[in-house]
Structures are given as structure tokens and as C-alpha cells.
Amino acid sequence: MTNDLRLIGLAWDLDRLRWVPTDVLDDVVRRDGLCFWAWSDEPPEARNDRELAARLCAGCPVLDECLELELRTAGEETVGVWGAMCEQDRRALYPHWLRRGERAGRRGQ
Numbered sequence: 001m002t003n004d005l006r007l008i009g010l011a012w013d014l015d016r017l018r019w020v021p022t023d024v025l026d027d028v029v030r031r032d033g034l035c036f037w038a039w040s041d042e043p044p045e046a047r048n049d050r051e052l053a054a055r056l057c058a059g060c061p062v063l064d065e066c067l068e069l070e071l072r073t074a075g076e077e078t079v080g081v082w083g084a085m086c087e088q089d090r091r092a093l094y095p096h097w098l099r100r101g102e103r104a105g106r107r108g109q
Helices: 002-017 022-032 049-057 063-073 087-106
Strands: none
Touching (some): 002 063, 002 087, 022 063, 049 087, 063 087
């Protein structure tokens, strides 16, 4: 349950990017994402995908934009490291992310 609450909170946090056009998110992530320019050689070593995501994305200024972009464009078929999350974690987030609009519509009712 605790993990679900964390994922629901993350989906709500991403809701602020809901109306940003996908092409704008793509431009921001490609321009400012550390993975596009900080790792010119090999990515950092890691024991597992979660650790790789944490190390690869540490300090990145566009984590939320990156995560929002990947959830929009890949959905359940997501692969790799995006938004400081591994595939497994993004797949767990995806259903909560999809429902954020439903919850937003019920607020205050």
C-alpha cells in the first residue's frame, strides 16, 4: 500500500505537466536532460536497474518532464531509464498516471 501511495503522489505531481504539448516536453528533455549530454561515454556502473536510474539521473533538472514524456509516448511498453525510474517502476506508475485525470475531475465534489 505504501508503494501505491507513493506512485499516486507521483502521478499527481506529474499532473502539472498534463497540458504541456508533447513536442515541447521532448525539446526540453533533449536540451536539458543530463543523459543527452553528461554521459558521452559509458553510463555509471550499477548493480540493478533502480540503482542505474538513480545514478544516471542524479541531479537532472528535467526528471518530471522526462518521466511524463516517456509515459505519454511509450505507456506500458516503456523500456530503459526515464525520469530516474526503471521500467518496472514506470509500469507500476502507469495505471495511476492514467487515472490522474479521473481523480482531478472528482476534486471538490
